[in-house]
Amino acid sequence: MAGTPHLVRGVDHVAYPTLDPAATVAFYRDALGFPVVHSICAAGWGPADHPDFIHFFFDIGNGDRLAFFYYFGYEPPRRGVKGDVYARFEDDVPDFFVSSRHLAIHVDGETDLMEYRRRLDSSRWPVELQVQHETIESIYTHDPNGYMVEITRALRPVTPQEDLDANLTIDALLDVLRADRPTMDALLARKAELILERAAGWAVPAPKLATGAPTR
Numbered sequence: 493m494a495g496t497p498h499l500v501r502g503v504d505h506v507a508y509p510t511l512d513p514a515a516t517v518a519f520y521r522d523a524l525g526f527p528v529v530h531s532i533c534a535a536g537w538g539p540a541d542h543p544d545f546i547h548f549f550f551d552i553g554n555g556d557r558l559a560f561f562y563y564f565g566y567e568p569p570r571r572g573v574k575g576d577v578y579a580r581f582e583d584d585v586p587d588f589f590v591s592s593r594h595l596a597i598h599v600d601g602e603t604d605l606m607e608y609r610r611r612l613d614s615s616r617w618p619v620e621l622q623v624q625h626e627t628i629e630s631i632y633t634h635d636p637n638g639y640m641v642e643i644t645r646a647l648r649p650v651t652p653q654e655d656l657d658a659n660l661t662i663d664a665l666l667d668v669l670r671a672d673r674p675t676m677d678a679l680l681a682r683k684a685e686l687i688l689e690r691a692a693g694w695a696v697p698a699p700k701l702a703t704g705a706p707t708r
């Protein structure tokens with residue numbers, strides 16, 4: 493919101509459970525080369541039914557860290573065949589939903605992205621997909637826990653116009669979510685209305701929209 497200081501400074505750490513800490517270390521430390529930077533031996537920290545656990549961290553650059561919990565002797569009940577060790581789903585849940593949750597780590601450029609591609613391709617976890625999106629190029633694989641990992645580079649800076657567009661999209665989404673069945677068509681129509689409402693306040697005048705019969 494305007495005037496609200498933006499005080500946060502990126503990701504300190506994201507944390508996941510693992511049932512296979514040996515493979516997790518093999519993937520992140522040995523294959524990718526992310527140093528282990530911190531670990532906690534949490535013996536008897538929790539209540540009586542809480543297993544002892546190890547909480548360990550990998551440096552993912554920029555002072556940010558990826559952390560794991562390993563709980564001695566705990567095996568969660570296995571339900572479903574899709575997903576990762578934290579979230580499992582039955583076969584009728586579509587792949588687009590199951591694979592939507594992931595961690596993306598950025599690198600400075602193409603050379604570095606290809607270096608991580610080389611490291612993964614020579615490991616037990618080769619790159620599954622390399623793709624260019626609108627503004628980024630990414631490689632993807634799944635770690636030994638089933639978590640999708642993306643490594644990405646910027647193809648170009650995101651422009652202020654794209655940030656403006658993002659805010660229009662989200663404001664339109666919030667408006668159409670009040671409908672019984674929100675749709676993309678409704679969102680796009682609402683977004684067009686918001687553009688017309690707000691265009692007068694933008695620094696660069698919006699082009700005049702044609703009215704009446706089209707002219708050649």
Ligand SMILES: [Fe+2]
Nearest residue numbers: 594595596642
């Ligand atoms: Fe992503």
